[in-house]
Every structure is written in C-alpha cells, then in structure tokens.
Amino acid sequence: MKANKKSAFRELRNDKVLYVMLLPGLLYFLLFKYAPLYGIVIAFKDYDIFQGIWPSEWVGWKNFRDVFHYADFWIILRNTLLISLYKIIFGFPAPIAVALLLNELGNRFFKRVIQTVLYLPHFISWVVISGFILAIMSPHNGVVAxxxxxxxxxxxxxxxxxxxFRSILVASDIWKDLGWGTIIYLAALTQVDPSLYEAAIVDGAGKWKQTWHVTLPSIRNVIVLLLILRIGFLMNAGFEQILVMENPAVLNVTEILDTFVFKYGLQQGNYSFATAIGVFNSVIALVLVLAAQWVSKLFGEEGLS
Known part of the structure; x- marks a missing residue:
C-alpha cells in the first residue's frame, strides 16, 4: 500500500506541469457544470425567489405533472425533436462529405482558402446571421425577390x-457550422495510413472505392464518437438561432423547449416549471447518449470509451 502511494506521489510530482495545465479546465467544469446542479432541487419546489431555495415549499413531482399536462407541451416537444432530427440527418453528413472533397485537393493554397471561407461563419453570431437571412429573404429588395x-x-x-421555415433553419445551421466539423474530419483524415491507398490502387480500386473501403473505415471511430455526442444534444434544437429568427406566423412549427423555457419560465418567473423542463431535457439526453453508446458497442465500435 505504501509503495503504491509513493508511486502515485512520484507520478504526480513528475507530471505536475500537466496537472497544473489541467486545473483551469477542472475548475471550469466544477464551477459552471457541477455546482449549478444544486439548483435542480428547484424542480421539486414551489420556488419563491424572495424566500430562497430551501425555505420554498416542497411540492414533489407537481411541476413535472404540470409540464406534461401543459396544453402545448407535446407540440413543442415534437418541434424540438423534428428540428434536431433534420439537423442530424442533413447536417451531420455534410462536413464529412466536404472534408473528403477537400482532402482530394492538391493545391494547398486553394484548400486553405476554402477552409477559411467555410470556417468563418462559425464565429458569426446568430443575430448577425439572422440579419443576413432577413436581407436575402426580403420580399421587397432581397435576392429571393x-x-x-x-x-x-x-x-x-x-x-x-x-x-x-424549418428548411431555412436547417440550411442556415449547416452553413454556419460546416467549417467546424470539416476541420475535425480533416484532422482525422491525416491519420489514415497512405499504404492502404497504395494497396487499394494495386487492387484496381478507383477514387470512389478508395473512399468507401479505405477512407471512411479509417475515420469510422471519429464519426461514431461525434454522432454519439450529437445525439446527446437531440433535445437542443438551437435556442439562439430560433429565438432571433422565429416570428408569430411560424411559431406553431418553431417553438421548442428551450425558447418555451425562456419565455414562459424565465421571463414570466415560473422558475420551478422551467427547471422541471430542464431536468426532463437532461434525463432524455443522458438516456440517448447511453443508448447510442450501447448500440455502438454492439457494432464493435469504441464509442466514448
């Protein structure tokens, strides 16, 4: 036992610089991810902001029953799932395809220019992008007109x-985040063994067969990992995007759980109701991640572990 403690202390001392570099990240998660979990108890109370969390009356599962019996809850849940599924179905394969195309470019300068152009929208806020879309879609002087x-x-x-409107949401989301996903897959493509392509060429494989039988299997672990993480955000359909782009005419197809929580829960002061929806979202996300991880293990993939 003492030998193990000495070995652990020696390892800690030898790698102390790495642990110091790790400290800011740990503090971030402790302060902004784990400490706020204390507020989950609000979902089980009739929270009064003037009384505080613990003095507020305990109501058990009442807030969750109110959520599930809310008149438009199932419509809002359907909108959330549909928009998220559309973004996964059409948006998830997009950066993979673009990365494969860029990987075939021989001109490095042109390749970097394309990467930069694709990556820039990632840094633009949805408020600015919403202004672009309004200008383009304007029926008076826009491009569409x-x-x-x-x-x-x-x-x-x-x-x-x-x-x-949902198609516009999905298309603008793909355009904004296409560059970010492309960079991840391009980094994964650099790890593909060139000898595999040489063997495929000897066997008479063309570009398409090389991509299908060499490139995609070589980055399959990265694809599965990112897909599992994306499934974990299925209940997050894009709060900022929808909040700045929606309007009363399309509210019945764009109102999602996050915007509903913001309007009904936070702006109107229904904090317990809003927290109950947040807990519901978190539980569903956890179940989805575990299910996706289990399915990936069935197919022999590493998944998250």
Whole structure:
C-alpha cells in the first residue's frame, strides 16, 4: 500500500506541469457544470425567489405533472425533436462529405482558402446571421425577390411560410457550422495510413472505392464518437438561432423547449416549471447518449470509451 502511494506521489510530482495545465479546465467544469446542479432541487419546489431555495415549499413531482399536462407541451416537444432530427440527418453528413472533397485537393493554397471561407461563419453570431437571412429573404429588395421577379412571379416572404421555415433553419445551421466539423474530419483524415491507398490502387480500386473501403473505415471511430455526442444534444434544437429568427406566423412549427423555457419560465418567473423542463431535457439526453453508446458497442465500435 505504501509503495503504491509513493508511486502515485512520484507520478504526480513528475507530471505536475500537466496537472497544473489541467486545473483551469477542472475548475471550469466544477464551477459552471457541477455546482449549478444544486439548483435542480428547484424542480421539486414551489420556488419563491424572495424566500430562497430551501425555505420554498416542497411540492414533489407537481411541476413535472404540470409540464406534461401543459396544453402545448407535446407540440413543442415534437418541434424540438423534428428540428434536431433534420439537423442530424442533413447536417451531420455534410462536413464529412466536404472534408473528403477537400482532402482530394492538391493545391494547398486553394484548400486553405476554402477552409477559411467555410470556417468563418462559425464565429458569426446568430443575430448577425439572422440579419443576413432577413436581407436575402426580403420580399421587397432581397435576392429571393429578385429571383421571383426574374421568373415573372410575385415575390413571397418565405420567412412566414410554416412549410419552409424549418428548411431555412436547417440550411442556415449547416452553413454556419460546416467549417467546424470539416476541420475535425480533416484532422482525422491525416491519420489514415497512405499504404492502404497504395494497396487499394494495386487492387484496381478507383477514387470512389478508395473512399468507401479505405477512407471512411479509417475515420469510422471519429464519426461514431461525434454522432454519439450529437445525439446527446437531440433535445437542443438551437435556442439562439430560433429565438432571433422565429416570428408569430411560424411559431406553431418553431417553438421548442428551450425558447418555451425562456419565455414562459424565465421571463414570466415560473422558475420551478422551467427547471422541471430542464431536468426532463437532461434525463432524455443522458438516456440517448447511453443508448447510442450501447448500440455502438454492439457494432464493435469504441464509442466514448
């Protein structure tokens, strides 16, 4: 036992610089991720901001029953799941495809320019992007209005069309985060063994077969890992994006749990109700991550571990 303690202390002393570098990250998670978990108890209380958390009346599962019996809860939940699923189905494969295309470019300068152009939107806030979309979609002087007039049709305001608004949300989300995902997959592609391509060429494989039988299997672990993490955010359909882009005409197809919590829970002071929805979201996200991890293990992938 003493020998083990001495060995652990020696290892800690030898790697003390690494542990010091790790400390800010640990403090961040302790202060902003774990410490706020104390507030979960609000979901089980009739929270009064003037009384405080513990003096407030304990109501048990009442807030959760109120959530599930709320008139529009299931419509809001459906909107959340649909928008998130659309973003996964159409948005998750997009950076993989772009990374594969960029990986085939021989001109390094052109490749870096394309990467920079794709990556820039990641740093633009949704408020600014919303302004861009409003300007482009304007039925009076926007690009879309010009296209309609070019074909001799009356311009339409697509942003008030409930049937198209979700597509606009998904397309703008893909455009914004495409560069970030592309960089991750490009980094993974650098680890592919070149000898595998040489062997495939000897066997007569073309570019498509090389991609299908060499490239994709080589980065499969990264794809599975990112997919599991993305599934964990299934209940997060994009709060900032929808909050700045939605309007009353499309509210029935864009109201999600996060925006509902912000409007009904925080702005109106229903903190216990809002916390109950947050706990519900967290539990569902945990179940989804564990389920995705279990499925990945069934197919022989490493997953998160």
């Amino acid at each position: 010009f296209v309609y007039e070019w074909f001799g049709q009356e311009p339409r305001n697509l942003l008030i069309d409930p049937h198209l």
